[in-house]
Amino acid sequence: MGNLYSYLMQAGEYMELTQIVLTSLFVSTTATLIASIISLIIGIPFSINRFKYKNNILRITDTLMSIPPVLMGLVVFMLLSKKGPLGHYNLLFTPTAMILAQTLLVLPIIFNLIVKQIQHSAVKIQKTCIMLGGRSFDILILIIKECKNEIITAITTGFSRAISEVGAVIMVGGNIKGYTRVMTTYIALETNKGNFEGAIKIGIILLLISFGINTLLHLLKGRDTNEYIY
Template identity: 70%
Template sequence: MEILEIILTSLYVSLTSTAIASIIAILLAVPFSIKDFKLKRAIYRIADSLMAMPPVVMGLIVFIILSKRGPLGELNLLFTPTAMIIAQMLLILPIIFVLTVRQIEKIAPTIQKNCYMLGGDYGDFLFLIINECKGEIFTSVTSGFSRAISEVGAVMMVGGNIKGYTRVMTTFIALETSKGNFKDALIIGLILLAISFLINIILHSLKGRETNEYIN
């Protein structure tokens, strides 16, 4: 029963944080990729650098913000699944954003030119961009989810690894390994590995289906 709760908590936190980060990242990445402005290169470099941010640093930042003395301390979010979602969301947001921007920038000029030549407007252009890059965008989202569900430092720091409440698969593995309980840690580790494999299988299946539809 405890293992099931841990798995469900892990999936809830990781899927929620990935969904929020994906929506924000894609909404920002599309206009960012097709518009030119003064600070564009600087913002991209910052986002690219944030992709490699150590999870414990992000956990520390969120911990300070949500602590009693922090600006959001009155919300009492520390050591809750919400705090874990915030930490994971901030951690994977740059990943999804940068990977999406890289893909869109490759094809945006060609699509924009063809769209406007055929009489399309800006809305048509945005729709075509997202439609043409949906496979790559899905890959970016999957990369973010993989990072989220395998993360341990930040979620342990802001979640507290509380049994039956904020304990997830990665923090369970860390705890049980430190106690010398390798059997349970290995079981959860294998389940986590199986979830990762399942995600990759779904990704390749969707990509293969999209390729076949395009060829036909």
């Protein structure tokens, strides 16, 4: 009976850790995907056009890139609380609230990096397309294709910020076991409880995920470099 109990405890712990990792990946990937789509739709036209308040907007996004996660969590908490404008949707302490918080957190990062890294190349590409009779959609697609490495770098940076974030998600998610608990909130909880072994396990998984993503990024860049060489 003792061996069976130990086995069931280990199986339960394994299932819990798996659920935590999957929840983390789902929330962070979804938030990064939403932020990336918005950043591309807005960022590319922003990069190739000149207007009066362009530099002011960039200064604002520069500031938002370093906004404390707990402050963003507070903003989303106020929006989704019962007295907030979105309170009737009952989204607080759900994965949806966590996705919203992370999306708002990484959107300025991805947008800012895309604009600053591609704006010079994008203007040249736009002029070339116009000379060849290209339409607006053709310009958009060609810019994405030619600036793929820069865009991937911006998206990866945003994802890294999202998956390593703890302050905002614990405020709007509540760190509910089996529902809104993610890797970073699990590490914080288990460390406070003195369970350093469990915290280290999840920490190693988090590092491996980050390493895998950066490895994939370098492989994609290396492949593109080889294509240009040959």
